[in-house]
Amino acid sequence: MTQVFPQRTGQSTPQRTETTRDAPRLRDGLRLPLGTLVGFAELLSTRDFPPDEQREMVVIMLREAQRLTTALGDHLRWLEGAAGPAAASPGAASPGTVPPSAAATDGSSEPASLPMVLLVEDEASTRALTGLMLRRLGLDYEAVENGREALDLLRADPARYGLVVLDLTLPDVDGLSVLNELRHVTATRDLPVLVFTGRNLTREERAFFARQSVQVIEKGTGQDIGAGVVRAMRQGVPRRHAAQATGTSRVKES
Amino acid sequence: MNDRAREPAERIVVELDDPELAELVPLFLENRERDVENLVDALERGDFATVKRLGHNMKGAGAGYGFDAITEMGAALERAGDTEDAAATREATTALARYLARLDVYVAGSGRLDAA
Numbered sequence: 001m002t003q004v005f006p007q008r009t010g011q012s013t014p015q016r017t018e019t020t021r022d023a024p025r026l027r028d029g030l031r032l033p034l035g036t037l038v039g040f041a042e043l044l045s046t047r048d049f050p051p052d053e054q055r056e057m058v059v060i061m062l063r064e065a066q067r068l069t070t071a072l073g074d075h076l077r078w079l080e081g082a083a084g085p086a087a088a089s090p091g092a093a094s095p096g097t098v099p100p101s102a103a104a105t106d107g108s109s110e111p112a113s114l115p116m117v118l119l120v121e122d123e124a125s126t127r128a129l130t131g132l133m134l135r136r137l138g139l140d141y142e143a144v145e146n147g148r149e150a151l152d153l154l155r156a157d158p159a160r161y162g163l164v165v166l167d168l169t170l171p172d173v174d175g176l177s178v179l180n181e182l183r184h185v186t187a188t189r190d191l192p193v194l195v196f197t198g199r200n201l202t203r204e205e206r207a208f209f210a211r212q213s214v215q216v217i218e219k220g221t222g223q224d225i226g227a228g229v230v231r232a233m234r235q236g237v238p239r240r241h242a243a244q245a246t247g248t249s250r251v252k253e254s
Numbered sequence: 255m256n257d258r259a260r261e262p263a264e265r266i267v268v269e270l271d272d273p274e275l276a277e278l279v280p281l282f283l284e285n286r287e288r289d290v291e292n293l294v295d296a297l298e299r300g301d302f303a304t305v306k307r308l309g310h311n312m313k314g315a316g317a318g319y320g321f322d323a324i325t326e327m328g329a330a331l332e333r334a335g336d337t338e339d340a341a342a343t344r345e346a347t348t349a350l351a352r353y354l355a356r357l358d359v360y361v362a363g364s365g366r367l368d369a370a
Contacts, residue, residue, distance in 0.1 A: 123311040125282040129318045132274060169310060198314030219314030 030071055033064035036114065036138025043226050057230060060114070064138065115162015115233065117141035120150040120178065121196070122170050126219065130165060130196065133225050141165075147173030151181055158187035163233055165225075168197040183212060194232040196225060266353060270320050271362040279359060279367060282319050286312065286354055293331070293347040297340060305343050306335025312350075323353055 040057050043049075049057070117134055121127040122145050134141045142161075144150050147170045154161065164182070168175035175195065182188040195209060198219040209216050217228040270276045289308050296304040309331025316324030327350045334342035359367040 123315060125278070125285050125319070126311065126315040128278045128281065129275070129315060132278065169307070198310050219318070 030068060033068040033071070033138065035136060036064040037061055037068070039137035039226060040230075042136075043230065047227055049227070049230075053230065114139055115192075116160055117163045117165055117229075118150060118153060118161045119143040119165045120145075120147065120170065120175065121165070121167045122146055123167075126167075130225060134165070134229070137226055137229060139163075139229070146170050147175065147178040150178055154182065154188055154191075155185075158185075158191070161191065163229065164191060164193045165229070166193055166195050168195060168199050179212065179214065192232040194225075194228045196228070264356065265358050266323075266356045267358050267360065268320060269360045269362065270367070272320075273361060273364065275319065276359075276361040276364070276367055279319060282315065282321075283354065283357070283359075286324060286350065290347060290351045290354065293343065293350070297343050297347065300338075300340075302335045302338040302343070304335070306332050309333070309335055309346075324350070327353070 040061050044054060044057060117139050119127065119130055119134065119141050121130060121143065127143050127145070131141060131143060142153070144153065150164070150166075151173060154164075164178075166175045166178060170178075175197070179193060179195075182191055182193065193212070193214045195214055195216045196219060197216065199205075201209075201216065201218070206216070215228045215232040217225050270279065289312065293305060293308055296302070296308070309328045312328025313325050313332055314328070316322065316326075316328055327346050330346040331343065331350075333339075334346055361367050
């Protein structure tokens with residue numbers, strides 16, 4: 001089963017089963033950038049990051065703060081329009097129509113500024129917990145239970161995802177096989193991957209992941225998945241999302 | 255934690271201060287109850303691969319939910335499965351069942367969390 005949490009884009013994916021997009025539109029418009037701001041602020045205040053990583057996170061936070069300001073401004077103009085023509089600001093939307101920022105969260109006119117995450121985890125409780133952590137970072141995600149489903153989704157639409165959070169011990173195609181395939185296909189060769197595993201890794205495995213530019217977080221060790229996500233995303237920035245980090249383009253325009 | 259688990263009358267209290275996380279806990283604990291049943295079945299069948307897999311999953315999830323003891327028991331089960339040690343599997347499974355039976359979870363500001 002694929003779980004989908006398209007909080008930011010709200011893209012329609014009828015073949016999939018679950019969605020968190022049930023909140024009022026303005027709340028969506030506020031919640032998503034707020035989630036990122038709060039999540040990253042929590043990381044910056046509780047963990048030590050090198051200055052360049054801090055800078056990357058602050059750039060993302062500034063962009064999300066701008067989205068927040070835009071969403072509030074758009075909604076205010078819409079409310080002023082709803083109060084009557086005399087109160088409307090220039091450029092206000094018609095009363096009862098969807099505010100611009102809300103439309104962005106509800107349609108495809110403005111793609112997500114942060115990457116969609118594909119979460120590959122067979123254990124339901126761990127999947128739910130990891131999903132909560134991702135949502136707290138303001139990240140949309142889709143979740144699958146095995147490597148086969150993950151590969152199917154990535155083959156069908158590789159540009160959809162900006163990060164894969166990958167368990168290694170999976171019931172059919174294991175995580176290493178998923179990673180190997182991703183690295184041998186041009187469309188996914190540079191896709192950032194965060195391995196999230198309960199396995200005790202050997203030195204050889206660690207060296208392998210380092211060569212593959214894969215971040216690794218060990219479950220049950222207190223390691224913060226948020227830090228791993230940030231580092232994995234950052235690894236992808238120069239290759240896939242460089243423009244996004246400067247606020248000059250959008251995530252899927254790489 | 256294992257020492258405490260040998261005293262049947264004593265309750266184990268875990269307090270959570272994260273309401274969002276607490277919403278996920280009933281399902282987590284329900285799955286661990288199911289794990290106990292599956293571990294007993296696996297032990298009867300000598301299916302140590304399943305013991306190892308269930309232990310591995312428990313080890314990975316427990317601490318994240320605030321249940322360090324479950325991570326410890328998961329690690330013990332994973333080792334027992336890996337070495338095909340029936341006695342160790344039985345001991346860890348019993349410890350897990352006792353732990354779950356005596357567990358009271360409280361959420362800050364909301365009181366006791368009811369099982370799913």
